[in-house]
Amino acid sequence: xxxxEDDQRRQNVQRMLAAEASVDEFSDVLSDPALxxxxxxxxxxxxxxxxxxxxxxxxTESVGAWLVDQRAITDSVRVVPSSSVLVVAxxxxxxxxxxxxxxxxxxxxxxxxxxxxxxxxEDSVEATVEAESRRTVLVPVExxxxxxxxxxxxxxxxxxGTPIGGTERIPANxxxxxxxxxxxxxxxxxxxxxxxxxxxxxxxxxxxRLAAERMAPRPPSPQNQPSRPSQPTTIERxxxxxxxxxxRRRQTRTRRSAPxxxxxxxxxxxxxxxxxxxxxxxxxxxxxxxxxxxxVVGSASAxxxxxxxxxxxxxxxxxxxxxxxxxxxxxxxxxxTHADGGSAYINKLVTLALVxxxxxxxxxxxxxxxxAWIYGNRLPPETLQLxxxxxxxxxxxxxxxxxxxxxxxVLNARSSFGPYTWSPVLNNVVALLGLVAFGFAFxxxxxxxxxxxxxxxxxxxxxxxxxxxxxxxxxxxxFWFWRRIGLRFRxxxxxxxxxxxSAGRMAGWTFGMLLLTTFAGVVQTNVLSTAxxxxxxxAAVDTAWLIFxxxxxxxxxxxxxxxxxxxxxxxxxxHLDRVRADLSGAVRGVxxxxxxxxxxxxxxxxPFAAVFQPGNLANTAALGNVIVAFAVGLLGFSILFVVQRTxxxxxxxxxxxxxxxxxxxxxxxxxxxCLLLPREWIAVGVALATTVAGTIQLALALVLLRPKLARxxxxxxxxxLARDFAAVLLPAVVGFWLVWSFGAFTEGGFAVSDRWGAIxxxxxxxxxxxALYGAILWILRSPELRGFAEPVLARLRR
Numbered sequence: 001x002x003x004x005e006d007d008q009r010r011q012n013v014q015r016m017l018a019a020e021a022s023v024d025e026f027s028d029v030l031s032d033p034a035l036x037x038x039x040x041x042x043x044x045x046x047x048x049x050x051x052x053x054x055x056x057x058x059x060t061e062s063v064g065a066w067l068v069d070q071r072a073i074t075d076s077v078r079v080v081p082s083s084s085v086l087v088v089a090x091x092x093x094x095x096x097x098x099x100x101x102x103x104x105x106x107x108x109x110x111x112x113x114x115x116x117x118x119x120x121x122e123d124s125v126e127a128t129v130e131a132e133s134r135r136t137v138l139v140p141v142e143x144x145x146x147x148x149x150x151x152x153x154x155x156x157x158x159x160x161g162t163p164i165g166g167t168e169r170i171p172a173n174x175x176x177x178x179x180x181x182x183x184x185x186x187x188x189x190x191x192x193x194x195x196x197x198x199x200x201x202x203x204x205x206x207x208x209r210l211a212a213e214r215m216a217p218r219p220p221s222p223q224n225q226p227s228r229p230s231q232p233t234t235i236e237r238x239x240x241x242x243x244x245x246x247x248r249r250r251q252t253r254t255r256r257s258a259p260x261x262x263x264x265x266x267x268x269x270x271x272x273x274x275x276x277x278x279x280x281x282x283x284x285x286x287x288x289x290x291x292x293x294x295x296v297v298g299s300a301s302a303x304x305x306x307x308x309x310x311x312x313x314x315x316x317x318x319x320x321x322x323x324x325x326x327x328x329x330x331x332x333x334x335x336x337t338h339a340d341g342g343s344a345y346i347n348k349l350v351t352l353a354l355v356x357x358x359x360x361x362x363x364x365x366x367x368x369x370x371x372a373w374i375y376g377n378r379l380p381p382e383t384l385q386l387x388x389x390x391x392x393x394x395x396x397x398x399x400x401x402x403x404x405x406x407x408x409x410v411l412n413a414r415s416s417f418g419p420y421t422w423s424p425v426l427n428n429v430v431a432l433l434g435l436v437a438f439g440f441a442f443x444x445x446x447x448x449x450x451x452x453x454x455x456x457x458x459x460x461x462x463x464x465x466x467x468x469x470x471x472x473x474x475x476x477x478x479f480w481f482w483r484r485i486g487l488r489f490r491x492x493x494x495x496x497x498x499x500x501x502s503a504g505r506m507a508g509w510t511f512g513m514l515l516l517t518t519f520a521g522v523v524q525t526n527v528l529s530t531a532x533x534x535x536x537x538x539a540a541v542d543t544a545w546l547i548f549x550x551x552x553x554x555x556x557x558x559x560x561x562x563x564x565x566x567x568x569x570x571x572x573x574x575h576l577d578r579v580r581a582d583l584s585g586a587v588r589g590v591x592x593x594x595x596x597x598x599x600x601x602x603x604x605x606x607p608f609a610a611v612f613q614p615g616n617l618a619n620t621a622a623l624g625n626v627i628v629a630f631a632v633g634l635l636g637f638s639i640l641f642v643v644q645r646t647x648x649x650x651x652x653x654x655x656x657x658x659x660x661x662x663x664x665x666x667x668x669x670x671x672x673x674c675l676l677l678p679r680e681w682i683a684v685g686v687a688l689a690t691t692v693a694g695t696i697q698l699a700l701a702l703v704l705l706r707p708k709l710a711r712x713x714x715x716x717x718x719x720x721l722a723r724d725f726a727a728v729l730l731p732a733v734v735g736f737w738l739v740w741s742f743g744a745f746t747e748g749g750f751a752v753s754d755r756w757g758a759i760x761x762x763x764x765x766x767x768x769x770x771a772l773y774g775a776i777l778w779i780l781r782s783p784e785l786r787g788f789a790e791p792v793l794a795r796l797r798r
Contacts, residue, residue: 009056012063013048019070020044026074028158029106036073076101077108079154079168080134082382082453094139094172095381096154100129108156108164112139115151118174119143126159136381149173173457279421280550282428284611287546288755289435291612293463295448295539297619300383301455302448302539303532307376307525308390309467310542312397314518315364315371350406351491357402365395374522378529382452389455393464400471407478419481427474434466447616516657516664520671524686527671536622536683543612544626544687548634551597556590556638560645567649576709579649584713586642588720592784594635595724596731596773600766601631603735606744607751607765610758617747625684633691635721640698643705655704663697720784727776731769738765 023040027033043066052059080097100106111124120142129135150172156164294301364371368391376387408420442459524541531537570578601608609623647656670689677685706712742761743749751761777785 008060012060015067016044016047016063019067022074023070025162026077026158026164028160028162029077029108029164030104031107035104040070040073073102075165077106077129077156078165079110079156081168082170094141094152095136095384096139096170097134097136097381098127098129098156099134101132103131105130107159109159109161110137110139111155111157112141113153113155114141114172115153118148118150119152119172143174171453277554279424279428280553282425282432283546284550286428286432286435287543288611289432289439291543292444292446293435293439294445294450296543296612297448297536297540297622299445299448299450299539300380300452300532301386301445301450303379303529303537304376304383304386304452305390305463306539306542307372307379307387307529308394308464310525311364311368311371311375311391312395312401312471314375314521315360315395315398346410347490350410351493353402353406354491358399361396361399364398365392368392368395371395375525376529378526379532380452383532386452386455386460389457389460390464393461394468397468397471400468400475404471404475404478407475407482411478411481419478423474423477426477427470430470430473431467434462434469437466438462516660520664520667523668523671524690527674527686528683530675531679531682535680536626540623540626541683541686544623544630544683547601547608547627548630551594551601552634552638552641555593555597556641559586559589560642567646571649571651579646580709580711580713583642583646583709584717587639587717588784590638590642591635591717591721591724592777592782594638595721595728596770598631598634599728599732600735600769601634602628603732603739603769604762604765605631607739607742607758607761610744610752611755611762614752614754614758617749617752620752622680622683626687629684629687629691633694636691636695636698640694640701643698643701646705647701647708650708652708655708656701659697659700659704662700663693666696667693720782723777723780723782727773727780727782730776731772734772735765735769738768 020040024033024037027036030036047059047063047066052062077098077100080099082097094112096110096112098108098110105128107126107128109124109126112121114121121139123140125137125139127135127137152170152172154168154170155166158164290305291302294305296302369388372384372388372391376384379387404423408423411419438459441462525538528538528541567579567582570576570582605627606620606624608627609620613619613623644656647653667689670692671686674682674685674689702712739751739761742751742757742764743753744751744761746752750757752758774785
């Protein structure tokens with residue numbers, strides 16, 4: 001054997017011994033190091049056996065393979081590379097993913113060293129990573145000096161301090177000042193509102209006192225006693241511009257509003273529907289532009305924005321949203337019998353509500369990281385951080401949602417329905433302008449390929465800030481309509497004496513019901529987030545829900561809003577037969593239109609999805625299937641809305657809490673079960689769970705409503721719905737055939753290849769189904785259809 005061969009063998013043996021030593025040090029990550037060291041030592045001794053001397057080539061090959069295996073062992077535990085991390089809170093946790101490829105659990109110590117003082121990390125974090133798994137470890141950090149970029153040097157060691165792998169460098173953007181600035185601005189606004197309220201109250205009392213002093217008769221001055229025998233009357237001496245104080249007005253007469261007539265209900269419903277249609281069309285245009293800007297299916301940006309932009313509405317609904325809808329209108333209707341027409345009650349109740357909502361807004365904005373985590377803790381760490389950044393800009397919407405609802409519901413209670421429905425048009429216009437500006441400034445991303453780490457503070461501010469600005473505009477414009485109907489809002493902090501205690505009792509059950517639905521929303525979002533990046537997830541379900549809500553908002557809400565005021569008036573006067581008639585008329589009117597709308601949505605689900613996700617059949621199908629799962633429950637959902645409003649008109653908020661509790665239990669169980677489905681079908685399963693739970697809720701609600709109204713107009717309602725269902729069968733079959741003929745289920749088909757083709761197919765199919773449905777109902781002599789059509793035909797014949 002030649003000397004060079006002896007040198008090569010000697011070098012290989014040295015490499016093998018060094019590899020064994022590395023594995024021995026690395027084995028500290030195991031609770032039993034022998035699981036790694038014993039096989040390594042056994043194989044080393046086998047390779048050092050003298051039997052290999054006769055076959056040097058095979059020995060060299062085996063040594064090389066063994067060295068590769070040992071390197072794989074020492075590289076099996078590592079920090080997963082990450083894109084840029086966004087830090088927007090003064091104290092938070094940096095998510096670091098650690099991966100373990102070994103078949104054993106390992107214990108590691110994670111250390112993060114920032115390259116500058118913008119972030120402070122005090123302690124390392126110990127973590128156990130299970131066998132063949134990945135774990136995200138949150139490393140506590142605090143904001144240091146200033147905002148800007150910082151690089152995090154992340155390393156692993158064993159519990160005994162042995163280095164594991166190399167150092168991973170992760171970039172981070174620190175903008176912790178957003179939290180402080182946002183909280184400071186909101187606090188300043190709150191202080192300003194309180195200060196203005198106190199100042200206006202003091203000034204109003206001063207004016208009332210001066211007015212009372214001027215009205216009081218004064219004895220003639222002895223020095224300047226006039227020669228006339230009498231003084232002018234008090235009213236004669238009052239300045240022409242000074243109003244007669246409230247206390248001096250006649251209070252023996254009370255005002256009692258008359259219930260709305262049927263023709264006013266029809267006109268109000270039509271006006272509401274027209275405003276809703278315009279608003280929804282703009283809303284769909286906004287959703288299309290948003291989809292073009294950040295994507296829908298499989299988009300981390302879209303899922304993050306969906307979580308953040310949904311938070312303000314969720315928090316607002318918990319605090320006051322449904323409470324105001326359920327309580328405010330009936331209470332204002334009852335307060336209209338007061339001598340002042342309910343003005344004092346309105347000012348006191350609105351002031352109280354604004355104080356509560358303003359405080360909730362401050363607290364929620366400060367807790368933005370916590371709220372985002374509750375709804376998005378199953379999102380990837382980078383996506384969750386982006387959601388938190390969006391949330392700081394979106395959560396101030398809570399106050400403006402509350403202001404919009406307060407002002408709008410007061411207008412509704414005064415039978416001024418239009419402004420509440422038309423003001424969202426302004427919101428959509430403002431938000432649309434913001435989205436277009438975002439697209440031109442930072443680029444459109446319809447496929448959702450932009451990662452969470454690519455978002456800059458300017459991008460986040462423009463996208464989320466424009467959404468909040470739209471909600472603010474929607475609220476403030478209603479002040480102008482208040483003045484038009486003769487209302488003037490004054491902050492009034494004297495909240496006793498106008499029946500707020502009874503309103504609080506009603507609101508208590510509604511608040512409990514909203515907590516239940518919010519819990520269901522948390523479950524839904526967390527279940528859906530498990531599919532983020534793999535198919536239809538949070539953003540896709542939000543988009544499908546927007547489509548689902550279109551006919552409900554245009555038809556059901558418009559009809560029910562107009563009927564709700566009249567129901568409250570009839571309930572106030574004790575006319576339960578008229579409340580029952582209102583319920584029957586509303587359900588039959590809703591059923592006539594929503595039966596067709598539900599069928600159309602099911603048939604054109606894929607073309608509708610292609611409007612948001614064109615040119616990709618897989619994404620179109622993912623969104624379309626969610627639309628179908630929602631659409632089959634549209635009619636039941638809308639009828640339930642009317643039934644709930646009937647309970648509220650009767651002053652009963654306890655019963656809706658009970659049947660909502662059943663719905664939440666059913667939905668939660670079904671939604672959690674959806675985790676067993678393949679990830680691409682989880683969103684469809686959640687939508688079906690919503691439909692099933694809502695159907696059960698409706699059945700229970702009807703059973704509980706019947707004793708309160710003595711009976712339901714069941715025979716007429718069931719007959720009407722059965723007639724509508726029979727009439728929609730043929731249009732559905734024809735519509736499905738048309739959609740299939742236009743290639744809705746084929747890659748590159750006309751119905752799904754681009755937006756304009758999808759819109760054209762929807763228009764054609766919808767028109768054909770509408771014509772057939774109307775013709776069949778006319779032949780069947782539908783009273784509801786004739787009730788809608790005959791006034792129109794009579795007008796056309798003139």
